[in-house]
Amino acid sequence: MSFLVKHLPLFFTIFFLLFNSSIAIYDIKTYGATSNGKIDSSKAFVSAWAAACASTSPATIYVPQGSYLVKGAYFNGETCKSKAITLRIDGTILAPSDYNVIGKEENWIKFERVAGVSIYGGTLDGQGANLWACKTSGNNCPQGPMGLTFSNSSNINIRGLTSKNSQMFHILVDNCQNVKLQGVKVSAPGNSPNTDGIHVQYSSRVSIMNSRIGTGDDCISIGPGTSNLWIENIACGPGHGISIGSLGWDVEEPGVQNVTVKTVTFTGTQNGLRVKTWARSSNGFVRNILFQHVVMANVQNPIIIDQNYCPNNENCPHQGSGVKISDIKYRDIRGTSATEVAVKFNCSKKYPCSGISLEDVNLRYRDQPAEASCANAGGSASGFQKPTKINTNNDSDDEEQEQPDLWMAMGDANAYIDKLYNHYADLLDLAVPTNITPTVAPYPLEELSSSKRMGHNDFSDYFYNLNGWTTVEAGAYTTTYQE
C-alpha cells in the first residue's frame, strides 16, 4: 500500500478542514463560462450555483472581467446548505439581444427561495433595444423578461450593481424580507417601454439607498403588500418618478404601509412622488407614507395622487377606487414643475384621502408659485402651504439686502438644484447630509464665518458649524440649516 493511499483519510481531513475554514470560491470560468459574450454561459452559472449552494461554508461565485452571454439563469435556494452565497461580479452579463430567444420568458436571471445571498458589483445588460423598437412600432411583440428577480427570499444584499437596458423591469423584489440595495445604477432610455427601475411588491424591510436610476418607466414602483420600505439618496431621471401603485386592480389586495422616501432628486421626470390606483372596488390601502427632502427639477407632476389611474384611457373603470389612502406626509419638497399644477390630489369619491399633510412644499412654475388642485382630499388636508417661492427664508427684501449671503440662503434656486443634482449624480456610496431644513440662522454671517471652518464635504465647498447651525457655501450661494 502506498503512503498516500494509506493516509488518504488523513489527507481528506486536512483538505476538508482547509476549505471549511475559508470561503470557498467558485469561478464560473472553471465551470465552462466563456467571456467573449457570444457563447451561452447559462450552464456554467447554474453549475457554479449548485456547487456554492451545496457548500457547507460561505461561498463566493466569481464572475471575472469579460462579457458572458446568458440566455437565462434560475437560482433556487430551497435545498442550499450554504447560508451565505456571494456573487462577486467584475464582468458583464449579457441577455440575448434577439427577443425571440427569451421574450416569452417571465424572468431572465431569477433567484427563488434563497436566503443570505449578496451580489457585489457587476453589470447586467438586458440588450432590450430590439424589443422596445418592436413594442414602439406596435407589432405583436412578446412582453420580455424581468431583468433580475428575487422571489420568496430573505436577507439579500445588493451593492454596486449596474443594470442597464432591461427588456422589461430591471430589478424585481417579490415576496421578500430584508433586502438591501445600495449603490445600484439603473439606466435605460427615457422612451423605452416598461423598463421600471426597481419594483417591490409583497415584501417588507426593503431598503434602496444611494442609487441612480434613469428609465423609460417608474424609477421605483411599489406594488401591493409592501411594508417597511426605506428609500434614501436617489437620483431619478429620466423616468416616471417614484410610484406607489398602481394599486386596486384586485378586490382582495394587501395594502402598502410605512414607506419612507427621503433625499431624492427628480430631473425631468414625468412624475415626482406619485400614488396611483385604479377606479375599481378593492380592499387595499396606502397609509403611513413620508416623502421628505425632495428636489424637483422640471418635473411634470411633482406631487400627484391619482385614484382614477387609467394609462391608455381605454376601457377605464369608473367604479370609484376602493383603495383607502391616509397619512401621507410631504415635507420639504422644493424645485420646479414643468406644468402649472404641481400638486394634484385626485382621490376616490367613495373613500376620500385623509391625513394628507404638506409642510414646506415650495414648487415653482416659470418663476411663479405653482398651483395645486384637489378633489376628495379637501377636508382632511392639513398643514398645507400654498406653494411659494423656493426661498424658505423670511421674504423681506430689506433683510435680504442687508445680509445677502446669509439670508439669501436658497436665493438662486437653479444653482441649488444644479448643485444638488450634480451632487446626487455622483452620490454612489457617499455620505450625504440628509436632514437639511434651510432656515434663517440666528447668527450674523461674520460670526458663522469666523467659527471653525469645517472643511468641505461632498455637498459643499465649505461648511461651518456654530451651536448646531451649519452653513454651507457652495459656489455662489450659501445655505444655512440646523441639524
Ligand SMILES: *[C@@H]1O[C@H](CO)[C@@H](O)[C@H](O)[C@H]1NC(C)=O
Ligand atoms: C412564494 O410565497 C408566496 C406567499 O408566501 C406563496 O404563495 C408562493 O407559493 C411562494 N412561491 C414559491 C415558489 O415558493
Ligand SMILES: *[C@@H]1O[C@H](CO)[C@@H](O)[C@H](O)[C@H]1NC(C)=O
Ligand atoms: C417602518 O419601517 C422602518 C424601516 O423602513 C422601520 O425601521 C420601522 O420600525 C417601521 N415602523 C413601524 C411602525 O413598523
Ligand SMILES: *[C@@H]1O[C@H](CO)[C@@H](O)[C@H](O)[C@H]1NC(C)=O
Ligand atoms: C380627476 O380625475 C378624473 C378622471 O381622470 C378627471 O375627469 C377629473 O377632472 C380629475 N379631477 C381633478 C380635480 O383633477
Ligand SMILES: *[C@@H]1O[C@H](CO)[C@@H](O)[C@H](O)[C@H]1NC(C)=O
Ligand atoms: C419676517 O419679516 C416680517 C416683515 O419684515 C417680520 O414682521 C417678521 O417678524 C419676520 N419673521 C421672522 C421669522 O423673522
